[in-house]
Amino acid sequence: MRYEDFKDRFTHGIEQLLEGTGIEVLPQEMTKVNQRLDALSFRPEGKSMGAVLYLKDFYEKYEDGADLYSLTREAEEVISDRIRNVPDMPPFSHEYILNHLYLTVVNAKMNQDYLSSIPFEKMEDLAIVPRVKVNEDASFALQTWMMDTYGFERAELFEAARSNMDNQEYICRDLGSVLLGYGVPDDMTYTPSESVYVLTNTSGIDGAAAILSEKAMKDAREMIGEDFLILPSSRHEVLLVPRSTSFSIRDLSDMVKEVNASVVDREDLLSDHVYRYNSKAGSIRMLEPGKEALEKVQSLPPVL
Numbered sequence: 001m002r003y004e005d006f007k008d009r010f011t012h013g014i015e016q017l018l019e020g021t022g023i024e025v026l027p028q029e030m031t032k033v034n035q036r037l038d039a040l041s042f043r044p045e046g047k048s049m050g051a052v053l054y055l056k057d058f059y060e061k062y063e064d065g066a067d068l069y070s071l072t073r074e075a076e077e078v079i080s081d082r083i084r085n086v087p088d089m090p091p092f093s094h095e096y097i098l099n100h101l102y103l104t105v106v107n108a109k110m111n112q113d114y115l116s117s118i119p120f121e122k123m124e125d126l127a128i129v130p131r132v133k134v135n136e137d138a139s140f141a142l143q144t145w146m147m148d149t150y151g152f153e154r155a156e157l158f159e160a161a162r163s164n165m166d167n168q169e170y171i172c173r174d175l176g177s178v179l180l181g182y183g184v185p186d187d188m189t190y191t192p193s194e195s196v197y198v199l200t201n202t203s204g205i206d207g208a209a210a211i212l213s214e215k216a217m218k219d220a221r222e223m224i225g226e227d228f229l230i231l232p233s234s235r236h237e238v239l240l241v242p243r244s245t246s247f248s249i250r251d252l253s254d255m256v257k258e259v260n261a262s263v264v265d266r267e268d269l270l271s272d273h274v275y276r277y278n279s280k281a282g283s284i285r286m287l288e289p290g291k292e293a294l295e296k297v298q299s300l301p302p303v304l
Contacts, residue, residue, distance in 0.1 A: 006059050006068070007038060013072035014040065014079075023050075023083070030054075031114045033106050033235070034267050042079050049089055051082035090134060094150045100133045101142070101161040102168070104206040106235065107271055119144050119154055124286035125271055128212060130161050162212065170207075170216040172199045172223055175239065195245065197224060200237035207236045208270055211277075211284060221279045228277055230284065231256050232270040240277075249274055250289035 001009075015025050022045040030039045030052070043050030058071050090096060108115065108127040118141050121128040130142040142157070175196040199220055200207030210216040211230060221227065224242055231239040231252060241252065257272045274287050 001062070001068075003059055006062055007055055009068060010055065010058060010072060010075075011040060013068065014075055017072060017076045018042070018079070023079070032267065033114060034110050034269055036113070042083060044083055047086070049086050051079055051086065053078065092150070094152070097132055097142070097146070097150060097152075098156070098160040099164070101130050101157065102133060102139075102164050102209070103158075103161045103212050104129045104131055104209045104235070105212065105270065107269065110269070114141075117143050117145075119147060119157065121158060123284065124275065125273060128158075130157055162214075165209070165213045166215045168213065169202045170199065170210045170213060170219070171202060172197055172216070172220045172240070174198075195242055197228075197240040198233075198237055199240055204236055208232060208234065208238050211238060211275075214282065217277060217282075218279070221277070227279050229287070230275040230277060232273070232275075233259070234264050234268040235270050236268060238270075243276070248289070249287045253287075253289045 011025070011027055018025060024043045024045070026041045026043070028039050028041055030037050038055040040053045040055065041050055042052070053075055058075060061071060062068065105123070105126045106114070106129055108120075108122060108125055111127060115127055115129070118129055120130075131139045132142055133139045146152070147154070147157070175198055197220065199210050199216065201210055220240055224240060227243045229241045229243060229245065229252065231241060233239050241247070245252075247255075252274045253272065256274060260269055260272055275284050276287055277284055
């Protein structure tokens with residue numbers, strides 16, 4: 001069954017199952033980071049918050065052999081569970097939002113539609129996006145209209161978000177110890193690397209935003225012992241390579257592009273470029289292959 005036919009029949013099946021329950025079913029096309037997705041939103045009568053299902057997930061199960069009836073039944077159970085567990089809307093106010101702001105980074109060019117309603121800042125080819133944390137499992141990107149509604153100035157928003165970011169916890173470990181943590185097969189040997197580091201946050205979600213934390217970057221600089229290059233592994237983590245690495249910018253850029261093309265899911269992709277952190281200036285600059293040569297003195301392990 002073609003996707004468009006599946007979408008129509010799946011939506012109709014759920015509408016029939018929920019008929020008479022007081023739950024409104026609304027088909028939508030939602031703009032998410034790096035993608036646009038067909039979705040169904042579900043809102044109980046008299047409630048301001050509801051639940052969302054993305055059709056892509058269910059169509060993939062259909063292509064793997066699941067039948068349409070079982071998928072609509074599964075969707076009904078998921079919807080009911082999510083609606084039962086919808087968090088209460090917090091008492092949004094100027095102070096509440098400032099205290100719950102944090103920052104994420106996304107690819108600016110890939111997310112022009114997504115960014116059109118968000119008060120973002122540019123950093124090289126990246127966009128810095130403020131988000132509001134509702135609870136441990138829910139957050140949302142701050143919308144431009146909220147600035148007028150709650151009386152925010154742009155500078156105030158980003159100052160508060162950056163301050164909150166420095167209060168978060170980040171993890172910086174050498175790549176070897178990270179790989180060993182996943183377990184190495186008996187027929188393989190691996191020597192932990194002292195020259196490549198993984199930087200993320202404790203949740204592992206949107207951890208690449210650690211590069212926006214002055215504290216996280218200073219701590220990483222102290223651990224590595226020199227300034228470093230930043231390889232955007234994904235939206236959720238970055239790799240840090242000492243400035244004295246043997247690899248050229250072109251070598252590292254090609255590595256990032258290859259990993260992005262073959263390993264990283266589209267929704268998690270951050271950038272194909274390499275960046276340099278300058279601790280004296282506290283700055284991050286995008287590097288172009290061929291414009292800055294690096295002297296070769298050592299090798300890098302493969303990125304898995």
